[in-house]
Amino acid sequence: MATRLKIGLIINPIAGLGGRVALQGSDGEDIQQQALLLGAKPEAENRAHQTLKRLVHFRDSIDFLSIKGAMGSELLSLLGFSQQVCFTPKDPQHTSEEDTLAAASIFKQQKVDLILFAGGDGTARNILQAVGEEQLCLGIPAGCKIYSGVFTVTPENAGELIEQLLKGSLVEMQPSQVLDINEQSYREGGLSTRVFGEMLVPKNGGYVQAVKIAGVESEELVQQDIAAWVIENLDPDTLYLIGSGSSCKVIKDELGIDGSLLGVDVVQDGQCLLKDATEQQLLDMMMQWSDKSIKLIITIIGGQGILLGRGNHQVCHQVIAQLGKENLIVIASKGKIKALQGKPLGVDTGDQDLNEKLSGFIAVITGYDDTIIYPLGV
Incomplete structure (x- = not known):
């Protein structure tokens, strides 16, 4: 589609x-x-x-x-x-x-x-x-x-x-x-x-001068800028599911928590409530917080630009369906986005109806106070 x-x-x-x-x-x-x-x-x-x-x-x-x-x-x-x-x-x-x-x-x-x-x-x-x-x-x-x-x-x-x-x-x-x-x-x-x-x-869109080294975007500096902006805008009353990948790991490190690189961690008000959560643990936690705000912080995985599905299997289609597109916080450097050459961010939840509901356009945080809008699709 x-x-x-x-x-x-x-x-x-x-x-x-x-x-x-x-x-x-x-x-x-x-x-x-x-x-x-x-x-x-x-x-x-x-x-x-x-x-x-x-x-x-x-x-x-x-x-x-x-x-x-x-x-x-x-x-x-x-x-x-x-x-x-x-x-x-x-x-x-x-x-x-x-x-x-x-x-x-x-x-x-x-x-x-x-x-x-x-x-x-x-x-x-x-x-x-x-x-x-x-x-x-x-x-x-x-x-x-x-x-x-x-x-x-x-x-x-x-x-x-x-x-x-x-x-x-x-x-x-x-x-x-x-x-x-x-x-x-x-x-x-x-x-x-x-x-x-x-x-x-x-x-x-364009590159932000503050994150360039000799005219080239520095992935490490961009990740730090993204982390600083995300952390500055965290709501202490919201439950955050922070996904896998190096960009998400920088956020965990800057929060001072013992977060996982390849797993999903559950954070609220700067405290890690659950490290490397399983699919069922995430669903149970969301049930406990059903009357509160819950958001997922996630980044693209691999050179294919997959956002939901591969590499984030703990974030199953039930979790994504309960959250809704409006509660996804997507982070990625402009270098990684540009490498996709206009191809949409990938959605492969295992649920075709959900894939189609998520398709469209989504905000992507690409730096400190720097956000783009980008295609999201199957």
């Missing part, structure tokens, strides 16, 4: 409406009506079209979730993309920010890999409000105000970035600020911006 990218598409039909008629924004129904009376034409769908036409050759690799009508489904139908319409605006002729908020919330519940939206800073603000700071999003620049760092420079760039994802290129995930300005103040000659939060966005 080929790895497919699950994208939620949101087009704000009135984004950018006031720009060409010198209204410096499109917020508010009065401004929108004034813009239309002055002859303004909606531009967001055209901008989204420029992005999506770069992806036409990848139709078989993308599953779109959409909003009925001008907010997404019409354009996807025009370009021949398969889609699942998940939301219908109350008034398709006069869409509102409430429609954006509702659709974005549904997309997050449906666990999309990416929310792709065409709009401006106001649209970005609405989506951030709906999905929070952990959902991966990407903005197609279509509004009058583009001050936030969550938009690509051009609509075509958004298509190029998604194309990189589909090809298995190194695409980082980084938080970027969502800003908005006071339009009334702006029309009066002032400029007052406000930071509303940070949105997780994909950006071109």
Whole structure:
């Protein structure tokens, strides 16, 4: 089964409406009506079209979730993309920010890999409000105000970035600020911006200078950087199953526990509760902690890039099914990921249905505060 990218598409039909008629924004129904009376034409769908036409050759690799009508489904139908319409605006002729908020919330519940939206800073603000700071999003620049760092420079760039994802290129995930300005103040000659939060966005991947020796990525230094970031973000109330492999062993060493290199150890609040656990011991421990948060820290095994299955047999399909994809913390150096040459991380749990449920895209911690998104598949 080929790895497919699950994208939620949101087009704000009135984004950018006031720009060409010198209204410096499109917020508010009065401004929108004034813009239309002055002859303004909606531009967001055209901008989204420029992005999506770069992806036409990848139709078989993308599953779109959409909003009925001008907010997404019409354009996807025009370009021949398969889609699942998940939301219908109350008034398709006069869409509102409430429609954006509702659709974005549904997309997050449906666990999309990416929310792709065409709009401006106001649209970005609405989506951030709906999905929070952990959902991966990407903005197609279509509004009058583009001050936030969550938009690509051009609509075509958004298509190029998604194309990189589909090809298995190194695409980082980084938080970027969502800003908005006071339009009334702006029309009066002032400029007052406000930071509303940070949105997780994909950006071109690359090596981090701090972990290079003579221009080459040092595996040992990268492992230490990864371990430092993982440990810094451990929750003392969460139970962690830490898998096998040298990258996971560095985490165990940095925690100061007597962890195994080839086995799975169970850790909570810096203490090793179980070393080199068996499959049954892991299932028993998860039963005891059924009302608590449980996460699996795991890395790829061998040159074939197997993530789940071979080399981690203690982490059986029952363990993985109970955890769910959202509770997997994947770690690997960019060197190891690049060596896969775009091939997805391997899934071989022994349960075909589970393999297919896990397939898609997953975050991979590749350094200190450095994360990419990468294909995961059979």
